[in-house]
Amino acid sequence: MRALIIRRWPYGESDLVLRLLTERNELVSAFAAGARKSRKRFPHQFDQSGVYEVNWQKEQSQRQLVRIDSAELIEFAAQLSSSLESWSRWLIVLEWTSHQEEGADFERLLQLRSALRTDEGSLRFHEFFLEEMLNHGLSPETEICVECGQGLKAPSPLRFDLQKGGATHLNCSSGIELSVGTRDFLARRLESSPQLSELDQITVPFLTQQLGRELKAQSFFSQLTGQDRPTSLAPSQTAFQR
Secondary structure, eight states: OEEEEEEEEEETTTEEEEEEEETTSOEEEEEETTTTTOTTTOTTTTOTTEEEEEEEEEOSSSOSOEEEEEEEEEEEOHHHHHOHHHHHHHHHHHHHHHTOSSOOOHHHHHHHHHHTTSTTHHHHHHHHHHHHHHHTTOOOBOSBOTTTOOBOOTTSOEEEETTTTEEEEGGGOOSEEEOHHHHHHHTTOTTSOOOHHHHHHHHHHHHHHHHTOOOHHHHHHHHHTTSSOOTTOOGGGOOOOO
8 A cells, every 4th residue: 555654753773653644545653663774674764755555464462553564665756855945844744744633635745745846846835734724724814904903905015923813014013024925825816926935934833823733844944944043053053853
């Protein structure tokens, strides 16, 4: 069965515990014995940029993990893993997916994975999280100032207030600068021309704040793009561990 590696944890000296998304849109927790040392059985080491053909057998005990018998890497996204920004966006998507309780759309993630290897990848990333807003019944306010309650008239300068979940007049908030194109994008006018630097500060942070989630990959991405880099942390010191 085809699967994506959503998360991976070391277990003991040589094993891995994995969270997989299967082509049946199911999230499965699995155990790969010796995966960190057995280059013969698992030469790919379950890289998160790959698509795998996985075979497993249920454990005989009451544990919910299933034991992986074999896993073959059938597609490797070299372009994805060679770009730190694209790789970081992909890890955000995977970590977000790991929080889902009822699985996720396997083909949708494959399409996004392909898009992230192109120039359109960043925009497709934000479209993905716009859909996630809808799935969770969340939409940022884009027509009325969330601070003063007055209408927002384009092309007046605007801001976005993450805490209050919507756009404000320039003088009503000290939030994120918001261009008209970005506001239209958030309002799902997908023919608009948003500023990616603004979207990077809004879409995922808005969702995680509204749902009370914390994504480690998003924190790294914010440092990578200079949105949340501590003054004492030099760029050369920034590192990410899968």
